[in-house]
Every structure is written in C-alpha cells, then in structure tokens.
Amino acid sequence: MPEVRIRKIATAIEEIHHEGGPPAAVPLLRGAAMAVIANPYAGRYVADIQPFMEDLKPLGLELAQRLLAALGGDPRRIEGYGKGTLVGAGGELEHGALWHAPGGYAMREVLGGARAIVPSAKKVGGVGARLDVPVTHVNASYVRSHFDSMEVGLNDSPRADEMLVVLVMTTGPRVHSRSGGLEAADIKGEDGLR
Amino acid sequence: MSAQIRKIAVWVEETHREMGQEIAPPTRKAVAVAVIANPFAGQFVQDLTPLMEIGEELGGVLGARCVAALGITPAQAQSYGKAAMVGEAGELEHAAAILHPRLGAPLRKAVEKGAALVPSSKKMGGPGQVLDVPLGHKDAAYVRSHFDGIEVRMNDAPRATEIMVAVAVTDSGRPLPRVGGLTHNQAEGKDGLR
Numbered sequence: 032m033p034e035v036r037i038r039k040i041a042t043a044i045e046e047i048h049h050e051g052g053p054p055a056a057v058p059l060l061r062g063a064a065m066a067v068i069a070n071p072y073a074g075r076y077v078a079d080i081q082p083f084m085e086d087l088k089p090l091g092l093e094l095a096q097r098l099l100a101a102l103g104g105d106p107r108r109i110e111g112y113g114k115g116t117l118v119g120a121g122g123e124l125e126h127g128a129l130w131h132a133p134g135g136y137a138m139r140e141v142l143g144g145a146r147a148i149v150p151s152a153k154k155v156g157g158v159g160a161r162l163d164v165p166v167t168h169v170n171a172s173y174v175r176s177h178f179d180s181m182e183v184g185l186n187d188s189p190r191a192d193e194m195l196v197v198l199v200m201t202t203g204p205r206v207h208s209r210s211g212g213l214e215a216a217d218i219k220g221e222d223g224l225r
Numbered sequence: 226m227s228a229q230i231r232k233i234a235v236w237v238e239e240t241h242r243e244m245g246q247e248i249a250p251p252t253r254k255a256v257a258v259a260v261i262a263n264p265f266a267g268q269f270v271q272d273l274t275p276l277m278e279i280g281e282e283l284g285g286v287l288g289a290r291c292v293a294a295l296g297i298t299p300a301q302a303q304s305y306g307k308a309a310m311v312g313e314a315g316e317l318e319h320a321a322a323i324l325h326p327r328l329g330a331p332l333r334k335a336v337e338k339g340a341a342l343v344p345s346s347k348k349m350g351g352p353g354q355v356l357d358v359p360l361g362h363k364d365a366a367y368v369r370s371h372f373d374g375i376e377v378r379m380n381d382a383p384r385a386t387e388i389m390v391a392v393a394v395t396d397s398g399r400p401l402p403r404v405g406g407l408t409h410n411q412a413e414g415k416d417g418l419r
Contacts, residue, residue, distance in 0.1 A: 041237060045232055048233075
C-alpha cells in the first residue's frame, strides 16, 4: 500500500466583515486546510487505485481537525462545508476522486455527524492553478443562504507528480445573504436536503 | 483614523518535504492580510497622515495574527516582511504611507525585537492579482538562509477603492538552505544587519 507522502500543509482563514453593506455583528469565517501530497499513480495508468482511498483517511482527519481548530474549535459553529482536489499534470482526474470518501467522512466525524452531502470540485492543473471549492449547508443542501465557495491554491503546487487535497468550512451564510429560498432556521435536517 | 476593514485573511504554510528530503521540523510561514477601504480613493490628497495611522494599527493587528496562527511566542519569530497592493482608484503613494512611517514599530513589538529593516514591496492591482511579500531575518538582514517570500492573492480584492495590506512572519528560513552566508545562529542582531 502506498504511504501518503506530504510535502506541504497549508491553512487559509478569511474573516469577512462586510461586502459593501452593513458590517456583520459576528464576521463570517471561511477556512481551508490543504495538503500537497505525492500522487502514487502519476505517470502511468493504474487500474486499481482504491487502496489509496484507505491510506488517505488519517490525512482527512488531520486536515479536518486542523481546520476546525483554526476556525475556533467549536463544531457547532460550522454551518457550511466543501472539498476538492487539484491533480498535477502527471495524474488523471480519477485520482482526484479518491478524496471524496476520506475528505467527506473526516469532516462529518469531526463535526459530529453532519447530514448533507459534501459538495466538491476537482480538476487537473499545473503549479499555481486555483480551485474554486463549492460550499453548502452541513445539514441541508438546499439552504440558499449558505451556497458559497472559496478559492484556494498554492503558487508552487501541484507539481506534475502531486495532488493538492483540500477541505473547506464556513461559519455561516454569505455575509449579505438576501436571495430568499430555504433558510437555515427552517430546515428539518433529516434527509440532508431540506 | 482607524482602518475600515472589509476582510482579514490568514494563511499558514508548512513544508514537510522538498526534493525528496524530509524537513524536520517543517519550515513554517504565515501571512495575514487586511482588505481596507482607501479613504483617499479617487482624489489627490496632500496629507497622508490618516493612512500612516492606519499602518500603525495594522502593523500590530496583522503581526499578532501571524504569531497566533503559527502558535509561537513572539521571540520565536525569525523573519518578517510587509507589502501592500492599492486598488485602481488609489495611488502607489498610499501604499507607502501605510507601510513605511509607522507600521514597523507595532510589528516589531508583535515579534519581539526586530532590529532589521522590514523588507517590503508595493504595487497597484485589482481583484485576484498576486502580491509577493518579501521576507528577511528580523534581527540581522544579512542572514542568507532567511531571504524568502510568500505569495498572497484574494479573488475579490483589492476592489478599486480598497487597499490590501499584508504582513508575513515565519519561525524558520527556507526549507533546504545551502548557499552559505550568515546563519541564524551566527547572527548577533545588534545593528540589524549581522
């Protein structure tokens, strides 16, 4: 089984006070934790890649815990989440899909059982590529106020034989949310959708 | 005048491995950015004192954010840097007013000591543009292993009437320094140079 070889870990936290409207009483936090790791399948076609999914689980937990800590440490404050992968040019898009299970389950575990599917983005890119990671409400995907995204990337990653895996969490709705739809206060939170 | 802050963002990067070499402990850099309103956007104003006051405020705030994000004591900080990017309705001199007259003293308080010049860069720019923050040893500018830089970029800043102000702090030098020169351990840190 290939080990997970980490070259870098980075966190990014944004504290958003306003966007031209009334300043928020409590600023919205939007955070990302990412790791740049060696892609064990770069440079060739490997049919059975699923073992690496298992190997990624501890990294998923590590990033989820770091991200929660950087956002203040209280899982009850986390209202939105998302995840993504940037695969270096020596790999294939399918390698990015290996992050779905370990990234998603790690966040659910750290947050104590969030119900909604974790939205995700993935692509192949070169050094300095940016990834827009989608964000939705942790318990009800249709909550319109929490549809958001966070751009991430590192100037020196991913190299051709690397992958950048990322988790994103937010502490609330968009700072001036006013586009209607299902509100967080009105959700049932049973089926992960409404 | 105090800063009208729209956003604050903090990034932390750790390098665990480079060119197949393990970096133990990992080298770590932090950079904190404030996106603020430019009080002089769209007009020529002779007296830039209000921007100097804003610089003084942000030197302390952003320096402390970096130290907190690294989880170090102020004395453990090894290098620092500062930079500003002015949105298109401002002028380059606005960056100079924030960065040079008063930002340094509170930053030095946040990292303890700081005998060396704080290296800096400035430019005009728009949302999504890259700002490279130079880094140099905080007590002895000639420490060669600590000449470095860190890139910051925010997809939504600076807008035309905003200024992005960045302060970077590290607890280490480059991951694999081997170009000689004065080292961290050799530095006396009295005159700010050696």
